[in-house]
Amino acid sequence: MSSSIPLFQKFGYRFSWVGMIGLSIILFWGIMALIAPHIIPHPVGEIVDEDYFGAISSRFWLGSDYLGRDMLSRILMGARYTVGISLAAVSIACFSGIVLGMTAAVVGGWFDAALSRFLDAMNSIPGKLSGLVVVAAVGSSINVLIVTLAVIYTPGAYRFARALAVNIHAMDYITVARTRGEGILYIIGSEILPNITGPVLADLGLRFVFIVLLLSGLSFLGLGVQPPYADWGALVHENIGGLPFGAPAVIAPSLAIASLTISVNLLIDNLPQKIRDRSA
Amino acid sequence: MSAYVLNLITVRLLIAALTLLIVSFAVFFATAMLPGDTATILLGQAATPEAVAGLRNAMHLDQPAFLRFLHWLSGLMSGDLGTSYVNNVAVADLIGGRFVNTMRLAGITALFSVPLALTLGITAAMFRGSLYDRLVTILTIGVISIPEFMVATLAVLIFSVYLKWLPALSFANDVTSVWQLLKVYAMPVISLTFVVAAQMIRMTRAAVIDTINTPYVETALLKGASRPRMVLRHALPNAIGPIVNAVALSLSYLVGGVIIVETIFNYPGIAKLMVDGVATRDLPLIQSCAMIFCVGYLSLITLADIIAILANPRLR
Numbered sequence: 001m002s003s004s005i006p007l008f009q010k011f012g013y014r015f016s017w018v019g020m021i022g023l024s025i026i027l028f029w030g031i032m033a034l035i036a037p038h039i040i041p042h043p044v045g046e047i048v049d050e051d052y053f054g055a056i057s058s059r060f061w062l063g064s065d066y067l068g069r070d071m072l073s074r075i076l077m078g079a080r081y082t083v084g085i086s087l088a089a090v091s092i093a094c095f096s097g098i099v100l101g102m103t104a105a106v107v108g109g110w111f112d113a114a115l116s117r118f119l120d121a122m123n124s125i126p127g128k129l130s131g132l133v134v135v136a137a138v139g140s141s142i143n144v145l146i147v148t149l150a151v152i153y154t155p156g157a158y159r160f161a162r163a164l165a166v167n168i169h170a171m172d173y174i175t176v177a178r179t180r181g182e183g184i185l186y187i188i189g190s191e192i193l194p195n196i197t198g199p200v201l202a203d204l205g206l207r208f209v210f211i212v213l214l215l216s217g218l219s220f221l222g223l224g225v226q227p228p229y230a231d232w233g234a235l236v237h238e239n240i241g242g243l244p245f246g247a248p249a250v251i252a253p254s255l256a257i258a259s260l261t262i263s264v265n266l267l268i269d270n271l272p273q274k275i276r277d278r279s280a
Numbered sequence: 281m282s283a284y285v286l287n288l289i290t291v292r293l294l295i296a297a298l299t300l301l302i303v304s305f306a307v308f309f310a311t312a313m314l315p316g317d318t319a320t321i322l323l324g325q326a327a328t329p330e331a332v333a334g335l336r337n338a339m340h341l342d343q344p345a346f347l348r349f350l351h352w353l354s355g356l357m358s359g360d361l362g363t364s365y366v367n368n369v370a371v372a373d374l375i376g377g378r379f380v381n382t383m384r385l386a387g388i389t390a391l392f393s394v395p396l397a398l399t400l401g402i403t404a405a406m407f408r409g410s411l412y413d414r415l416v417t418i419l420t421i422g423v424i425s426i427p428e429f430m431v432a433t434l435a436v437l438i439f440s441v442y443l444k445w446l447p448a449l450s451f452a453n454d455v456t457s458v459w460q461l462l463k464v465y466a467m468p469v470i471s472l473t474f475v476v477a478a479q480m481i482r483m484t485r486a487a488v489i490d491t492i493n494t495p496y497v498e499t500a501l502l503k504g505a506s507r508p509r510m511v512l513r514h515a516l517p518n519a520i521g522p523i524v525n526a527v528a529l530s531l532s533y534l535v536g537g538v539i540i541v542e543t544i545f546n547y548p549g550i551a552k553l554m555v556d557g558v559a560t561r562d563l564p565l566i567q568s569c570a571m572i573f574c575v576g577y578l579s580l581i582t583l584a585d586i587i588a589i590l591a592n593p594r595l596r
């Protein structure tokens with residue numbers, strides 16, 4: 001830690017220790033998602049415990065699930081689905097939201113008005129409801145989930161990026177660039193984007209949390225990730241029968257979700273002011 | 281009320297109506313995109329072509345999608361919600377009693393969560409920066425960052441597994457006494473209250489702190505008013521608009537919360553009906569339930585906007 005602080009200070013950034021804890025937990029889950037298949041102690045699909053809803057023991061660190069499968073292995077593998085699907089969805093949502101938002105701010109006029117009205121209307125369907133409707137119509141698969149989650153969270157990203165871009169667009173240097181005869185692509189990519197990167201990245205983190213929560217909620221209802229795969233929400237769903245006994249199989253995946261979402265929130269809340277409020 | 285304010289409100293209501301139209305469009309087409317022919321799916325592979333054609337005709341499936349949308353919309357307006365694919369019962373009959381149940385659950389939750397959230401939010405703002413304030417802030421961020429089902433499962437773990445006060449995950453329909461009624465509603469209401477109150481506390485605290493930061497409240501403090509007097513007499517009257525706005529906005533979180541909570545506790549409401557409908561792909565049922573939820577959500581948000589307009593003294 002002592003070696004990393006001067007490095008950040010060189011760039012003028014300073015992370016508080018709370019933010020550092022958040023960052024390390026996020027990195028931990030990211031690494032776990034990558035290397036899970038190589039480090040899990042038992043195969044995910046194999047019944048290894050003769051008891052179901054087994055307690056925490058030296059052989060099964062997080063107990064066993066409703067069939068007697070090792071919970072630790074299932075959670076480590078679940079990280080791949082929870083983190084992977086959410087990351088893919090948030091990337092698509094923020095990319096399309098930011099591009100559309102900046103374009104609307106630069107183009108203005110009826111394009112801006114129509115797009116804003118339409119996306120605002122999309123925003124007034126509660127996320128969980130859109131998820132249910134789509135799953136009912138086309139069924140649930142990992143690709144459908146990624147696209148659905150991305151579509152649900154695009155309007156929010158659009159709104160945020162547009163509000164920032166409209167402010168930047170009122171600056172003199174944009175007028176200069178326009179007078180110089182630069183095209184929309186140049187203005188968006190070279191003049192506006194560099195000035196909104198910080199807040200947009202913070203927004204991406206928050207949206208990631210929303211997506212993890214929504215994905216877990218859908219999986220918990222049994223409508224998200226389908227067996228034989230299981231994300232953390234699905235793990236809670238399949239083991240909910242152990243709740244009356246307080247089985248670790250219900251508690252551990254819930255804690256995994258909470259650790260990830262709370263860490264992202266902590267990291268964003270403790271980001272250096274410089275990154276968060278560059279537009280202000 | 282001036283003509284200007286009236287005008288603003290009318291515009292807001294028109295926007296809400298337009299939004300509802302777009303939403304109904306989205307709900308209808310999302311469910312109409314179903315791959316495969318609905319009539320064939322309903323009748324099975326062995327159906328004769330005549331039977332399929334007959335059903336297609338009866339369900340208006342042979343008409344273009346846009347006409348079917350208009351047909352469906354006019355049905356909704358006149359209270360005809362269609363017929364369930366699964367058991368051939370009118371959707372309105374399926375929803376009827378359950379709608380009342382869901383409204384009752386939401387109402388009881390609002391009754392508990394609003395006073396609780398206002399008290400915590402205002403006192404946290406009053407003693408801003410104190411240990412109490414930080415405790416409330418950390419708790420609310422914690423509740424907001426975890427999924428709703430985790431709040432509910434934690435409530436079950438605490439109140440029924442460890443303390444053994446309340447039944448776990450069971451919703452008995454044989455309610456005979458007031459005591460039983462309380463026991464039956466306790467768990468769903470506690471879980472929902474946590475979810476909704478956390479949002480409300482955050483927004484209320486932010487609204488009050490916004491007012492505390494104004495010069496006239498600082499003047500009150502410099503004049504020698506105590507912190508409670510400064511907040512309750514000087515800041516609060518001006519923060520009422522934003523606070524009521526925050527209450528209406530937070531109550532819209534009930535829509536998402538109710539879906540999870542009704543499923544966990546097996547509560548006989550429309551959210552549970554809808555989740556079951558998704559499992560059986562009962563599209564008319566899903567469309568109607570989705571529209572009910574969207575109308576509820578949209579009315580709360582529009583209400584919040586109108587309150588914000590009315591509470592702004594500059595517009596009066």
